[in-house]
Amino acid sequence: MTEISYKEIETHIQEADASGYAPIYLIYGDELLVAEAYRSLLDAMIPEASRSLNFEAFDGMDAEMPDILERLNTFSLLGGTKVVALVSTQLFDTSKDLSSLLTRARQAADANDNRKAARYLLSVLSIQGLTLEDLKSGPRRDLLKMDASGVEDGEWLDRVITFCREHELSLPEPRDQAGLLQETLGKGFPAGNHLVITTDRVDRRKKLYSAIDESGIIVDCSIPKGDRRADRQVQGAVLKQRLEEALRKQGKTMSPGVFEALYEKSGFDLRTFTANIEKLIDYTGDLSNISPQDVESVLTRTKRDPIYEFTNAVTGRDMEGALFFMTSLLDSGEISHPLQLLAAVTNQIRKLILIREFIDGPNGGVWHADMPFQRFRQEVMPRIQDHDASLTALLEEWARALAPENDDQTATKASKTGKRRKKGVQTDLYIAPNPKNAYPVYLMMKKAGLFSKKELLDGYAEILEADVAIKTGGHQARGVLERLVMRFTGT
Numbered sequence: 001m002t003e004i005s006y007k008e009i010e011t012h013i014q015e016a017d018a019s020g021y022a023p024i025y026l027i028y029g030d031e032l033l034v035a036e037a038y039r040s041l042l043d044a045m046i047p048e049a050s051r052s053l054n055f056e057a058f059d060g061m062d063a064e065m066p067d068i069l070e071r072l073n074t075f076s077l078l079g080g081t082k083v084v085a086l087v088s089t090q091l092f093d094t095s096k097d098l099s100s101l102l103t104r105a106r107q108a109a110d111a112n113d114n115r116k117a118a119r120y121l122l123s124v125l126s127i128q129g130l131t132l133e134d135l136k137s138g139p140r141r142d143l144l145k146m147d148a149s150g151v152e153d154g155e156w157l158d159r160v161i162t163f164c165r166e167h168e169l170s171l172p173e174p175r176d177q178a179g180l181l182q183e184t185l186g187k188g189f190p191a192g193n194h195l196v197i198t199t200d201r202v203d204r205r206k207k208l209y210s211a212i213d214e215s216g217i218i219v220d221c222s223i224p225k226g227d228r229r230a231d232r233q234v235q236g237a238v239l240k241q242r243l244e245e246a247l248r249k250q251g252k253t254m255s256p257g258v259f260e261a262l263y264e265k266s267g268f269d270l271r272t273f274t275a276n277i278e279k280l281i282d283y284t285g286d287l288s289n290i291s292p293q294d295v296e297s298v299l300t301r302t303k304r305d306p307i308y309e310f311t312n313a314v315t316g317r318d319m320e321g322a323l324f325f326m327t328s329l330l331d332s333g334e335i336s337h338p339l340q341l342l343a344a345v346t347n348q349i350r351k352l353i354l355i356r357e358f359i360d361g362p363n364g365g366v367w368h369a370d371m372p373f374q375r376f377r378q379e380v381m382p383r384i385q386d387h388d389a390s391l392t393a394l395l396e397e398w399a400r401a402l403a404p405e406n407d408d409q410t411a412t413k414a415s416k417t418g419k420r421r422k423k424g425v426q427t428d429l430y431i432a433p434n435p436k437n438a439y440p441v442y443l444m445m446k447k448a449g450l451f452s453k454k455e456l457l458d459g460y461a462e463i464l465e466a467d468v469a470i471k472t473g474g475h476q477a478r479g480v481l482e483r484l485v486m487r488f489t490g491t
Contacts, residue, residue, distance in 0.1 A: 003213060006221040009037045013044045021045055021081075022216040023189045025196045026209075029221030032270045034198050037219050038085075041196060046083050054082045060089035060199070061119040062170060065177040069184050072195055085196045088116075090123045091178045092203045098124055098145055104200075109156040110333075114163040121160050126171045132164055178208040185211045223270070227308055229439060235268045242270070246277045247290070254290045261295040267303030305329055310341060311348045315447045319489035326485060330478065338477040339470055345484070346463050353456045354431055355448040358387055369449045376445070377438045384441065388430045395427060459488055 004012055006029070016022070027037050046055050054076045058068050068086055076082040093101060105120035124144060125131060134143060140157065163169075189195065201222075202209055212218060223238055224231035240259055247254060262280070266273040276299050283298040284290050305328045313321035329335040358364050363383040371380070432441045451459075466484045470477045 003218040003220060006033045006037050006219055009040055009219060012217065013040065017044065021194055023194055024185065024212055024216035025194070025219065026202070026212045026216065027196065027198045027219040027221060028200065028202045030223050030270055031200060032274065033221035033223070034200070037221055038087075038196065038198050041219075042083065042085070045081055045194065050078075050080075053077050054080065055085070056083075057085040057087055060087055060091075061115070061122070063089075065180045068195075069180065072184070072189055072193055075190055076192070080192060082193045083196060084193070085198070087198050088119065089197055089199045090119070091181070091197070091208060092199060092201060092206060093123050093127065098127060100201075101127075102144060105160065106156055109160050114160055117156075117160045118164045118167075118169055121157075122164065122169060122171050131171065132161060135161060178206065182208050182211045185215050225268075227306055228437075232268075236263070238270070239263060239268065239273055242274060243277055246274075246281065250281050252281065252284070252288055252290060255292060257292040258290055258295060261292040262299070263303075265295060265299045265301050265303060267305075269302070269304075272302055304332060307335070307341070307344050311344050314345055314485060314488050315348050315352060315444075315450075317450050317489045319486060322485045322489050323482065326481065338481040339467075341481060342463065342467060342470065342484070345488070346460075346467075349456060349460055349463060349488075350428075351431075351444055352448045352451060353453075353460065354429060355444055356451065356453045356456055358384065358431060359445070359448060360453060361387075363387055367445060369446055373439065373442050376442050380445070381432065381435065381438050381441070384432050385435050388432060388435075391427070391429060462487060 025041060027034050027041070042055075056071050063086060068084060072084045074082075101120045101124045105117045105124070108114075108117035108120060125134075128143070128145075130143060197212075202218075209218075224234050243254070243259055243262065262273065262276060266276050279298055280290055280294055284294055305325050307329065310322060310325035310329060312318075313325055326341060329341065330338065335341055359367055363386070366383065367376070367380050432438070462484060466480050469480050
């Protein structure tokens with residue numbers, strides 16, 4: 001039928017009250033937005049007083065599709081509308097999602113939501129054909145492919161495994177549950193019966209997604225989670241709209257700076273942000289206006305700082321900000337060891353050295369720090385692309401010169417066996433590895449202007465010394481990193 005945004009759910013309900021509800025709904029995306037859309041839809045389809053006989057909900061962690069379809073194909077005892085819900089399903093999880101599932105399991109465990117963490121872990125095991133017993137006897141890191149996901153082994157995993165055993169949770173059946181639902185969709189449900197499915201993510205390439213799209217309504221509650229400028233703009237708009245709507249319902253206003261102060265406390269965590277709005281409303285009571293001072297008085301900082309906040313402060317020569325984010329990341333457990341922060345700084349300083357070389361070279365004369373972005377993209381980016389192309393040609397020339405004498409024989413053998421040889425050179429020395437995304441390059445060009453070439457090269461040498469000092473254990477790691485940060489951010 002169609003796909004709609006979560007913002008359109010109320011409009012859809014009004015139209016469906018007159019024309020009828022779809023036989024199947026798929027609601028996916030942000031957990032809080034999904035829950036709100038699901039609740040609104042359910043309230044409209046089945047009043048709470050009628051749910052004891054006309055509504056059944058199944059937990060996606062342990063539900064079996066044959067049981068769901070059996071209930072779905074059974075008429076309501078009292079007639080009329082019947083709704084069957086499959087909540088937090090993993091129908092769309094695949095082997096390609098292993099890293100994401102492990103990451104979400106760790107995040108849920110860190111939030112003390114062991115049930116959700118168990119659901120993700122069991123999905124990983126089911127996809128790989130493993131059992132909980134396998135984790136008891138074998139190397140967990142290798143079995144769960146933790147190196148690929150970047151998720152660390154540890155106490156959190158012991159806790160989730162114990163939770164699974166104590167609650168006798170079973171692995172999802174490897175049978176084709178999505179196929180069973182898709183087949184039933186083709187036949188149709190009894191008139192008046194509806195299926196509502198919720199999940200945190202979908203795979204649009206799956207046949208089940210297309211089948212639901214053809215037969216029902218898909219409600220998109222997703223919000224970009226990335227750190228790109230465009231993603232952060234969308235996130236900010238969602239949070240600001242939520243704040244304004246909540247205040248409007250309570251007849252309150254806010255002073256300038258309230259949103260920024262609230263975001264600094266909560267970050268982009270929609271559930272925490274919403275809870276903090278409610279705290280502010282309760283705290284201010286009969287007062288009609290909320291001020292930044294109210295935010296400071298009632299809320300504690302729970303924002304989980306992304307590592308780019310730290311590196312941005314370092315490369316922006318913001319000593320106070322860099323030390324703040326360094327402390328926040330280490331104390332919150334977001335970063336398990338200072339070496340991770342050192343590696344992030346190393347990567348940024350290497351980029352600044354490359355850009356400083358370009359600025360000081362024959363092609364960099366057209367650049368100046370006050371240049372608007374549009375002019376940068378038109379005048380400087382073509383020169384950067386030429387610079388990167390020249391680097392590619394040079395590296396390819398070196399590769400050919402260093403190639404073994406039997407390289408032609410190797411190429412011929414690969415051609416006969418049907419295997420394709422990897423083309424081109426692999427390097428991280430490009431200034432603009434993705435020329436279509438020019439804005440991050442523009443920002444790095446501005447930051448490179450804050451350092452001289454000598455400062456960057458001397459600083460890189462000190463990074464190497466700091467790396468040795470931390471790894472040999474002769475110095476306190478945090479202190480070494482702190483001194484390095486002060487060295488880069490000092491004037």
